[in-house]
Amino acid sequence: MPERLAVVSGGGTGIGKAIARELAGCGHRVAIIGRRAEVLAAAAREIDPVRILPVAADLTDPAQVTAAAARIAEHGPVDVLVNNAGAVTTAPADDSLEALAAGWRRDLETNLLTAVLLTTALGEQLRRPGGRLIMISSSAAQRGGSGPYSAGSYAAAKAAMHGWALGLARQWGTEGITVNVLAPGYIADTEIFGEQWTPEFHAVKVADTLVGRAGTPTDVAAAVGYLASPAAGYLTGQIIGLNGGAVLGR
Structure with a gap:
C-alpha cells in the first residue's frame, strides 16, 4: 500500500506535535508546518526524522502558504x-477601539485565516476519494469565551471555523472527502495559555469537567x-466535543 501523506499545521509543539506523532505511528509521512524552523526540526528529530517533513511558513502570509503547498506537492x-495552528492573542494594551481592532484581527488571522489559506492552497491536492480534512477548534466556540478568552475574539474565530467547515463538508462530500471539526476543552501541556496558566487556573478548569482531569495532547491526537x-469514512460534517464533559453534547 502506498505511503499516505498527512499535513499538520502548528505541528512543532503541543497538540500539533502529538498529532504528528500519532499519524506517523499510523504509517503516514507527515509534513509539519509552523513559523519556527528550529522548533519544527527538533520535533522531526524527536518523532521520526524519516517520516516527518518540516515546512517552515507563516500561514497568515499568502505567499508563504503558496510556497509551502508547492513543497508539499512534491511528495504526492x-x-x-x-x-491545528492557532493561539490566544495577548489582551489589548488599552481600551481604545484601535487596540481592540488590532487584537481581533490577530485572532481572526491566527485562528481562522491560517486554516482558510492552507486548505485553499492544498484543496486540489486532497485525495479524491478518501481525503480527510480535520479542523482543531475549541470548546470556547461552543460556550463562549472566558478567562483568557474574555475578549471573545478567540472564541469567535473558532466558531467561524465551524460554519466554514460545514460548508466544505457539503461541497466536498460528493468527491469522497470528509470534513470534521474537533473541539477540545482544557488541554494541559500546551503553549496556548502562556502567562494565563496558574495552578489555580488549572484547578478551576479540571473542576469544570465530569471526569476530573485535564485533557492531554495525546487525547486529541487519538x-x-x-x-x-x-x-471514519461515514463521519463527516460534525462538530465533535473533546472536553471531559465540560460542554455536554446537543
Whole structure:
C-alpha cells in the first residue's frame, strides 16, 4: 500500500506535535508546518526524522502558504490535512477601539485565516476519494469565551471555523472527502495559555469537567487518528466535543 501523506499545521509543539506523532505511528509521512524552523526540526528529530517533513511558513502570509503547498506537492497527494495552528492573542494594551481592532484581527488571522489559506492552497491536492480534512477548534466556540478568552475574539474565530467547515463538508462530500471539526476543552501541556496558566487556573478548569482531569495532547491526537483513518469514512460534517464533559453534547 502506498505511503499516505498527512499535513499538520502548528505541528512543532503541543497538540500539533502529538498529532504528528500519532499519524506517523499510523504509517503516514507527515509534513509539519509552523513559523519556527528550529522548533519544527527538533520535533522531526524527536518523532521520526524519516517520516516527518518540516515546512517552515507563516500561514497568515499568502505567499508563504503558496510556497509551502508547492513543497508539499512534491511528495504526492494529501490524504489528511489537520488545521491545528492557532493561539490566544495577548489582551489589548488599552481600551481604545484601535487596540481592540488590532487584537481581533490577530485572532481572526491566527485562528481562522491560517486554516482558510492552507486548505485553499492544498484543496486540489486532497485525495479524491478518501481525503480527510480535520479542523482543531475549541470548546470556547461552543460556550463562549472566558478567562483568557474574555475578549471573545478567540472564541469567535473558532466558531467561524465551524460554519466554514460545514460548508466544505457539503461541497466536498460528493468527491469522497470528509470534513470534521474537533473541539477540545482544557488541554494541559500546551503553549496556548502562556502567562494565563496558574495552578489555580488549572484547578478551576479540571473542576469544570465530569471526569476530573485535564485533557492531554495525546487525547486529541487519538481522536484525530480515528478521524483520519479509513474507518471514519461515514463521519463527516460534525462538530465533535473533546472536553471531559465540560460542554455536554446537543
